[in-house]
Amino acid sequence: xxxxxxxxxxxxxxxxxxxxxxxxxxxxxxxxxxxxxxxxxxxxxxxxxxxxxxxxxxxxxxxxxxxxxxxxxxxxxxxxxxxxxxxxxxxxxxxxxxxxxxxxxxxxxxxxxxxxxxxxxxxxxxxxxxxxxxxxxxxxxxxxxxxxxxxxxxxxxxxxxxxxxxxxxxxxxxxxxxxxxxxxxxxxxxxxxxxxxxxxxxxxxxxxxxxxxxxxxxxxxxxxxxxxxxxxxxxxxxxxxxxxxxxxxxxxxxxxxxxxxxxxxxxxxxxxxxxxxxxxxxxxxxxxxxxxxxxxxxxxxxxxxxxxxxxxxx
Amino acid sequence: xxxxxxxxxxxxxxxxxxxxxxxxxxxxxxxxxxxxxxxxxxxxxxxxxxxxxxxxxxxxxxxxxxxxxxxxxxxxxxxxxxxxxxxxxxxxxxxxxxxxxxxxxxxxxxxxxxxxxxxxxxxxxxxxxxxxxxxxxxxxxxxxxxxxxxxxxxxxxxxxxxxxxxxxxxxxxxxxxxxxxxxxxxxxxxxxxxxxxxxxxxxxxxxxxxxxxxxxxxxxxxxxxxxxxxxxxxxxxxxxxxxxxxxxxxxxxxxxxxxxxxxxxxxxxxxxxxxxxxxxxxxxxxxxxxxxxxxxxxxxxxxxxxxxxxxxxxxxxxxxxxxxxxxxxxxxxxxxxxxxx
Amino acid sequence: xxxxxxxxxxxxxxxxxxxxxxxxxxxxxxxxxxxxxxxxxxxxxxxxxxxxxxxxxxxxxxxxxxxxxxxxxxxxxxxxxxxxxxxxxxxxxxxxxxxxxxxxxxxxxxxxxxxxxxxxxxxxxxxxxxxxxxxxxxxxxxxxxxxxxxxxxxxxxxxxxxxxxxxxxxxxxxxxxxxxxxxxxxxxxxxxxxxxxxxxxxxxxxxxxxxxxxxxxxxxxxxxxxxxxxxxxxxxxxxxxxxxxxxxxxxxxxxxxxxxxxxxxxx
Numbered sequence: 001x002x003x004x005x006x007x008x009x010x011x012x013x014x015x016x017x018x019x020x021x022x023x024x025x026x027x028x029x030x031x032x033x034x035x036x037x038x039x040x041x042x043x044x045x046x047x048x049x050x051x052x053x054x055x056x057x058x059x060x061x062x063x064x065x066x067x068x069x070x071x072x073x074x075x076x077x078x079x080x081x082x083x084x085x086x087x088x089x090x091x092x093x094x095x096x097x098x099x100x101x102x103x104x105x106x107x108x109x110x111x112x113x114x115x116x117x118x119x120x121x122x123x124x125x126x127x128x129x130x131x132x133x134x135x136x137x138x139x140x141x142x143x144x145x146x147x148x149x150x151x152x153x154x155x156x157x158x159x160x161x162x163x164x165x166x167x168x169x170x171x172x173x174x175x176x177x178x179x180x181x182x183x184x185x186x187x188x189x190x191x192x193x194x195x196x197x198x199x200x201x202x203x204x205x206x207x208x209x210x211x212x213x214x215x216x217x218x219x220x221x222x223x224x225x226x227x228x229x230x231x232x233x234x235x236x237x238x239x240x241x242x243x244x245x246x247x248x249x250x251x252x253x254x255x256x257x258x259x260x261x262x263x264x265x266x267x268x269x270x271x272x273x274x275x276x277x278x279x280x281x282x283x284x285x286x287x288x289x290x291x292x293x294x295x296x297x298x299x300x301x302x303x304x305x306x307x308x309x310x311x312x313x314x
Numbered sequence: 315x316x317x318x319x320x321x322x323x324x325x326x327x328x329x330x331x332x333x334x335x336x337x338x339x340x341x342x343x344x345x346x347x348x349x350x351x352x353x354x355x356x357x358x359x360x361x362x363x364x365x366x367x368x369x370x371x372x373x374x375x376x377x378x379x380x381x382x383x384x385x386x387x388x389x390x391x392x393x394x395x396x397x398x399x400x401x402x403x404x405x406x407x408x409x410x411x412x413x414x415x416x417x418x419x420x421x422x423x424x425x426x427x428x429x430x431x432x433x434x435x436x437x438x439x440x441x442x443x444x445x446x447x448x449x450x451x452x453x454x455x456x457x458x459x460x461x462x463x464x465x466x467x468x469x470x471x472x473x474x475x476x477x478x479x480x481x482x483x484x485x486x487x488x489x490x491x492x493x494x495x496x497x498x499x500x501x502x503x504x505x506x507x508x509x510x511x512x513x514x515x516x517x518x519x520x521x522x523x524x525x526x527x528x529x530x531x532x533x534x535x536x537x538x539x540x541x542x543x544x545x546x547x548x549x550x551x552x553x554x555x556x557x558x559x560x561x562x563x564x565x566x567x568x569x570x571x572x573x574x575x576x577x578x579x580x581x582x583x584x585x586x587x588x589x590x591x592x593x594x595x596x597x598x599x600x601x602x603x604x605x606x607x608x609x610x611x612x613x614x615x616x617x618x619x620x621x622x623x624x625x626x627x628x629x630x631x632x633x634x635x636x637x638x639x640x641x642x643x644x645x646x647x648x649x650x651x652x653x654x655x
Numbered sequence: 656x657x658x659x660x661x662x663x664x665x666x667x668x669x670x671x672x673x674x675x676x677x678x679x680x681x682x683x684x685x686x687x688x689x690x691x692x693x694x695x696x697x698x699x700x701x702x703x704x705x706x707x708x709x710x711x712x713x714x715x716x717x718x719x720x721x722x723x724x725x726x727x728x729x730x731x732x733x734x735x736x737x738x739x740x741x742x743x744x745x746x747x748x749x750x751x752x753x754x755x756x757x758x759x760x761x762x763x764x765x766x767x768x769x770x771x772x773x774x775x776x777x778x779x780x781x782x783x784x785x786x787x788x789x790x791x792x793x794x795x796x797x798x799x800x801x802x803x804x805x806x807x808x809x810x811x812x813x814x815x816x817x818x819x820x821x822x823x824x825x826x827x828x829x830x831x832x833x834x835x836x837x838x839x840x841x842x843x844x845x846x847x848x849x850x851x852x853x854x855x856x857x858x859x860x861x862x863x864x865x866x867x868x869x870x871x872x873x874x875x876x877x878x879x880x881x882x883x884x885x886x887x888x889x890x891x892x893x894x895x896x897x898x899x900x901x902x903x904x905x906x907x908x909x910x911x912x913x914x915x916x917x918x919x920x921x922x
Contacts, residue, residue, distance in 0.1 A: 205510060205578070
């Protein structure tokens, strides 16, 4: 009963605040002053119009990929809350509240008085936008959907930097990514006999991988190799038979929810005669570095390169 | 059509289905190669040069053959289990699933996955064995509880009690899964029924379990027939009802529990197969039990075949296929006879 | 030969019938009557062994608690009441199941030639032989009752127990059943013990009657003696004789009219 009372009170206060603010979009921001940087982005990465506050000191980040970007850009200390999957990210302030990514507690978020909330589009896929009430209260919610291309990743990083009025940091980060990729590309493009690669993202209930159109695929090509599933588009579940028949030179996995993914692959019945298994060319690469669409893909790229062409890449 | 012919046709059909299961797949392997590979493995016949060292050998012998046989075993096991459950509980909606075996087995698996404990002499079998035991315990508890509430074990009682037990066990499972987040993915995937990534070891272990269980159940055909007329009546006709009932229920729960333990939850077949079989072959258990084995087995192989070839190279979850095909098929068989009657 | 001495029985630890003592000799039939809830069905269940009892129940001198299930079933058979049939068998299959006792000893529990012959014999006796391959879920109530009767007979018991067997039967089938049972017991020297609601049928069938009231023996003895006493009025709390004779008078009136007009139909 007590909790119900608190909820009612909170809702009442919010409604009052809404009415009190009384601007046409119900913004609860401080009054606009001439200091406002009109160069702040007008739309978020999903194309929605947003109004980003001039001074951001309280950030909520809902997605581990986004959290990593914020920390890398130097805004760790401004993060007041994150999502549960961001829990283990290095640099995240201790003891901050962690929300359920799919169904975040809107009231609690509001109570934290954030200046901006960065989230992905994933929750919206259900048709029911849990952030709508938060937006209606005038809090800025910026959608940064997980990008599927490297180009998209650059733009995401620039958006973050831009929104926090720290464009230079963003540009620097992107440039460092570009140069590292360039380094690898130079070696990669010189390779004539490209190795074939099968990259596994999950194995239950059936094998899960990807084809063209995903940044991981771009990474494979940068390294100078070929994805055995390149003829397909986007993420796909694939049957064992196809993988065995394609007989890739190298197998890479980023499955981290079982103990020893490499051993598990090598022990699969029917796989023992594959080139990659016989030659012990089965490797694990860091999960975060190959699934979060942000600057960390560079780490992933380097790990993959070393796995595929150990002689060529350092 | 006489019963003898129906049975013969069914046996032939099952064999054809298994052959199709081995012959078809997302990768094209010519029939001549398939025959060579199998002869080589079984009879040490020489392997033609063109096949030697190819991936086709692994695909046929290590993937498709055990997979089809496993699907047949699992489908047959749950179908027989369904038939027996329905007869013992005198209820067309009775099945191990409605009595909570899948929740129980999933809970057992969760305990093993999260705590990582290992029974020394069982090794990798710890997981399926625990799943099996938990599944059976749940079913037994549900039946015992239901019969305490309602001596006649009416449909409503069974469904209600089964639902309550399933929900309760599921709640514990959800609790465990939310606390042990690291294992969330693994647990979720374990529950999804799939024949993918299974090898000969599953077949070798499941085969004797299913064979022995079905033989024992077959031995009690007469008693099962009598028990469909009511337990009291069976008692006065000389059937040792109390002892036999628990043996029958135990074996049924064990069959479904074993199936789940090895391939996850694939429902539906145990509910519909018995109805279809009875419709075609009559109610005599001497025929119903083996025919359920054949029908359930074939149906599962067909569903798995569809699941792995229809949007090649992707695989669909086989549980979805059994439901999508099963429901209309069942409706057709069940209701087509009605008008005549 | 069945004897009961001071038998109590009930459910969940609560007794429903108390202190029942009776005996049924070969060739004698017993009907159990009484108002609803007086424990008639409980008594049948206790005798057949479905529920446990206190006191002594003996068949041919042996306590049934010392007998194995099969041994009791060889002597006593219970005729099933008509209820919903979930799974359909043919008439022949259903009746053949009654030979279970004799089949279970064999390895594959196969019916022997004798089993099959006896089944046919009982089917003929109840008049179902010609349709023995029909499915039981297509039968009428009367036919289904005959199937159950045949199945009871095929068990070769010396005592048949019935619980309100005429409930779903029309007049003709009621009469046929009672006549059949009476013949069976008299010719073979067996016994029928039946719970009846219909007093007329009870009178027709039984030599002795047991009247139960609230689980106690209100009366036990020769049928004629019991119905001619006023005991039934107390037990049923109404004027039973008056009620029964009242409708008989209408029949009598019809009968005398019938005779007078000399319109005799040849049967």
